[in-house]
Amino acid sequence: MTIESRPPPPQFVAKLRRALGGRAGWSGFVFQILFTAALIWIGYEIVANARANLQSQRIASGFGFLDNTAGFDVSQTLIPYSGSDTYTRVFFVGLANTLLVSVIGIFFATVIGFIVALGRLSPNWLLARIAGAYVEVIRNLPVLFQILFWYLAVLAALPNPRQSISVFGSFFLNSRGLFIPQPIANPGFLPFAIAVLVAIIVALGLRSYARQQLFAHGRVLLIWPYVLGVLIGLPLITSLLLGAPLTFEFPQLKGFNFAGGSRVIPEFVALTLALSLYTAAFIAEIVRAGIQSVHKGQMEAGASLGLSRGATLRLIVVPQAMRVILPPLTSQYLNLTKNSSLAVAIGYPDLVSVFTGTTLSQTGQAVEIIAITMGVYLLLSLVTSAIMNFYGWRLSRSLGNT
Amino acid sequence: MSDTGNQAFVRQELVPERAAPIRTTGFVGFLRTRLFNTPTNILLTVLSALLIWVTVVPLIRFLLVDAVWTGSDRNACLAENAGHPVGACWPYVEAKFTQFVYGFYPEAERWRANLTFVLGALLLLPLLIPRIPAKGINACLFFIAFPVVAFFLLHGGGLTAFAVSAAIVSILLFLLGGGARTGWPALAASLVFFAVIGVIIGLMGDGGRLPEVDTRLWGGLLVTLVVSVTGIVASMPVGIALALGRRSTIPLIRIFSIAFIEFWRGVPLITVLFFATYMLPLFVPANFTIDGLVRALIGIALFAGAYNAEVIRGGLQAIPRGQSEAASALGLPWWKTTSLIVMPQALRHVIPSLVNSFISLFKDTSLVSIVALFDLLGSVRASFADPVWATPTTLFTGFAFAGIIYFCFCFGMSRYSLFVERRLNAHRRS
Numbered sequence: 001m002t003i004e005s006r007p008p009p010p011q012f013v014a015k016l017r018r019a020l021g022g023r024a025g026w027s028g029f030v031f032q033i034l035f036t037a038a039l040i041w042i043g044y045e046i047v048a049n050a051r052a053n054l055q056s057q058r059i060a061s062g063f064g065f066l067d068n069t070a071g072f073d074v075s076q077t078l079i080p081y082s083g084s085d086t087y088t089r090v091f092f093v094g095l096a097n098t099l100l101v102s103v104i105g106i107f108f109a110t111v112i113g114f115i116v117a118l119g120r121l122s123p124n125w126l127l128a129r130i131a132g133a134y135v136e137v138i139r140n141l142p143v144l145f146q147i148l149f150w151y152l153a154v155l156a157a158l159p160n161p162r163q164s165i166s167v168f169g170s171f172f173l174n175s176r177g178l179f180i181p182q183p184i185a186n187p188g189f190l191p192f193a194i195a196v197l198v199a200i201i202v203a204l205g206l207r208s209y210a211r212q213q214l215f216a217h218g219r220v221l222l223i224w225p226y227v228l229g230v231l232i233g234l235p236l237i238t239s240l241l242l243g244a245p246l247t248f249e250f251p252q253l254k255g256f257n258f259a260g261g262s263r264v265i266p267e268f269v270a271l272t273l274a275l276s277l278y279t280a281a282f283i284a285e286i287v288r289a290g291i292q293s294v295h296k297g298q299m300e301a302g303a304s305l306g307l308s309r310g311a312t313l314r315l316i317v318v319p320q321a322m323r324v325i326l327p328p329l330t331s332q333y334l335n336l337t338k339n340s341s342l343a344v345a346i347g348y349p350d351l352v353s354v355f356t357g358t359t360l361s362q363t364g365q366a367v368e369i370i371a372i373t374m375g376v377y378l379l380l381s382l383v384t385s386a387i388m389n390f391y392g393w394r395l396s397r398s399l400g401n402t
Numbered sequence: 403m404s405d406t407g408n409q410a411f412v413r414q415e416l417v418p419e420r421a422a423p424i425r426t427t428g429f430v431g432f433l434r435t436r437l438f439n440t441p442t443n444i445l446l447t448v449l450s451a452l453l454i455w456v457t458v459v460p461l462i463r464f465l466l467v468d469a470v471w472t473g474s475d476r477n478a479c480l481a482e483n484a485g486h487p488v489g490a491c492w493p494y495v496e497a498k499f500t501q502f503v504y505g506f507y508p509e510a511e512r513w514r515a516n517l518t519f520v521l522g523a524l525l526l527l528p529l530l531i532p533r534i535p536a537k538g539i540n541a542c543l544f545f546i547a548f549p550v551v552a553f554f555l556l557h558g559g560g561l562t563a564f565a566v567s568a569a570i571v572s573i574l575l576f577l578l579g580g581g582a583r584t585g586w587p588a589l590a591a592s593l594v595f596f597a598v599i600g601v602i603i604g605l606m607g608d609g610g611r612l613p614e615v616d617t618r619l620w621g622g623l624l625v626t627l628v629v630s631v632t633g634i635v636a637s638m639p640v641g642i643a644l645a646l647g648r649r650s651t652i653p654l655i656r657i658f659s660i661a662f663i664e665f666w667r668g669v670p671l672i673t674v675l676f677f678a679t680y681m682l683p684l685f686v687p688a689n690f691t692i693d694g695l696v697r698a699l700i701g702i703a704l705f706a707g708a709y710n711a712e713v714i715r716g717g718l719q720a721i722p723r724g725q726s727e728a729a730s731a732l733g734l735p736w737w738k739t740t741s742l743i744v745m746p747q748a749l750r751h752v753i754p755s756l757v758n759s760f761i762s763l764f765k766d767t768s769l770v771s772i773v774a775l776f777d778l779l780g781s782v783r784a785s786f787a788d789p790v791w792a793t794p795t796t797l798f799t800g801f802a803f804a805g806i807i808y809f810c811f812c813f814g815m816s817r818y819s820l821f822v823e824r825r826l827n828a829h830r831r832s
Binding site for chain 2: 021022023024028031032035036039045046049050052053054056122123124125126127130136137139140141142143144145148149152153156157338339341342344345352356360366367370373374377378381382
């Protein structure tokens with residue numbers, strides 16, 4: 001007697017259930033339908049109301065306004081701009097200013113943050129306390145408060161140009177802003193830049209060759225003298241042959257103001273200062289937590305392998321700490337970028353200030369302008385998280401976690 | 403054994419006494435081990451001391467030593483009149499104090515704002531102290547009944563409307579408390595609470611009615627607290643719903659929740675406020691106007707809700723699967739599993755993180771001053787324009803005052819979150 005192999009029960013209905021309603025089945029399907037219907041209804045109401053309201057207020061819609069002449073001036077422009085340019089140009093001027101303040105802010109915030117974190121971890125009691133007090137005070141005050149404080153109170157209290165605070169006789173800080181020397185490219189600049197680039201490529205090549213030798217044959221090559229030689233030598237030779245690549249035009253006091261050099265507007269100084277100091281406090285906490293999260297045994301194991309303290313830190317502790325530090329650090333960078341929109345409070349011409357502020361009040365096209373602004377910030381944060389995710393993935397792969 | 407005494411290595415005399423070890427305890431020992439043990443540390447200590455000398459000492463001089471304490475206008479705070487370098491100009495804060503706290507809230511009605519502050523504090527304090535019982539009723543009163551009462555007190559309105567909302571809230575609390583089985587204490591507490599406030603309104607208002615105070619007159623610390631408390635209260639249900647939605651098994655709900663959360667977390671709050679101020683009025687029918695304060699509150703609640711959702715999701719992920727499986731095994735439906743078993747544990751887990759996100763929310767309320775609402779920072783900034791108090795130190799005094807208030811609130815909250823964290827992790831400490 002043989003057992004007839006039964007055909008499997010029909011899977012069609014189960015699969016359909018799964019496909020339409022997920023794990024929740026038919027009730028999930030009904031729920032999804034209702035939910036979609038509600039969304040569509042709300043969306044329809046919003047669009048209909050907006051259209052009726054816009055018509056009754058006689059506000060144009062669509063993106064045609066982007067080609068209209070802006071007709072206002074912007075106090076800091078990285079790309080050429082004049083009042084007769086279009087709103088599209090205004091948008092890019094604002095975006096460039098936002099990116100500028102974000103990048104410089106991120107740089108300083110990272111540097112200050114790491115220094116404060118090291119201070120907090122220092123065995124020196126007094127220094128640890130000072131760093132802790134810095135973190136507590138800065139973190140518990142609103143960032144807008146700090147921006148206004150630097151802009152309205154501190155920078156406005158700076159002396160006039162005649163009594164400006166000077167650093168090395170070439171940087172001048174006064175109530176009109178920060179005056180810095182302006183680099184001017186000489187004919188020899190292009191070969192110089194090429195030489196620097198070549199030197200960097202050669203140095204990277206040397207490094208990868210040395211690593212390959214180390215991993216493949218266990219040979220330790222002493223390369224740093226060559227790297228240093230290339231990095232300094234090549235640019236030096238070109239500049240000796242072709243003359244100095246750059247000359248600096250120094251700001252000079254002429255009458256009541258400075259001439260020459262470049263001027264950094266006080267709004268930029270205040271915003272960068274406030275954002276860097278604010279974000280640095282958060283970064284310091286992240287770095288401290290990251291370093292403390294690495295087990296003490298790792299340090300001891302490194303020492304017992306005969307590695308020096310610096311090598312243990314560089315090769316063992318920091319890579320493991322980086323894995324913990326990186327995700328929150330990324331979100332702090334994004335926070336800084338988003339907080340740079342507070343520029344609108346002090347009139348630094350960032351994206352929100354010139355586009356969502358001035359352009360919106362001139363054209364009245366709130367829907368389009370706010371949608372574009374939100375889209376830009378969304379895009380920035382998505383791109384940043386994508387880059388950081390990739391970096392984190394590489395880091396975890398190099399630590400053998402895949 | 404007998405020749406042991408002749409062995410050369412047997413010591414015949416005592417080892418000479420060693421010098422006492424360097425003290426590592428006490429004040430001197432502390433100085434030696436923590437401040438002056440190596441040359442680098444000595445250098446760092448000296449530099450730190452210098453840093454304190456140039457920051458803390460001038461700060462104390464400014465706030466206390468050189469400060470002017472009495473006066474009626476700017477003349478008191480000028481260096482030539484005071485006879486010494488002038489620090490903080492406290493009479494300016496005294497003169498502007500009501501503006502900093504109430505904005506332009508009418509003077510005759512300020513008792514209502516004060517009563518709201520007192521009520522809030524009375525309901526909040528027992529909620530924060532773990533030893534005090536009846537947390538459930540207390541939380542219901544603070545998170546559901548108090549906002550309604552605060553609205554009537556601050557905005558004004560008649561007793562009939564108050565009685566209707568009292569009935570609605572009481573029934574809601576009765577149902578939340580467990581209906582006919584366990585809901586009676588919540589119902590009683592709510593009714594007593596509303597009755598007391600109703601009597602006060604009946605006695606103080608003219609003809610059982612509190613005159614309406616337009617939200618445009620609100621300002622200062624009042625607005626800061628209204629915005630942050632409303633934001634905290636309103637963002638919690640939004641956050642819980644989004645967190646559950648993000649873990650839902652129904653694909654569309656999950657996708658929508660993810661998109662919604664990531665959208666609000668990806669944009670700066672200021673654009674959200676612009677959105678709420680300029681776009682929201684376009685989305686509702688033309689005959690329907692939304693108050694300026696309410697618009698900002700909607701934006702802030704959605705924004706904070708998205709951040710809370712991520713915090714709560716972290717808590718939900720920390721609850722072992724076994725909990726919900728056990729609940730299912732007992733025959734509880736999804737709704738009861740979530741509300742009785744999973745969510746209470748998840749929320750307990752994330753109280754410290756939630757408090758941290760409330761701190762950010764509290765700090766972020768300062769942004770409403772950009773969309774023409776006068777919160778504490780906005781009022782302080784507006785007061786700088788007053789020529790009666792225009793002195794070189796007025797700005798610094800105003801910032802010092804606002805900074806101290808912000809710092810006290812945020813520092814208090816962060817200390818409380820540390821306290822809760824330590825309490826929650828008590829079993830883990832060795």
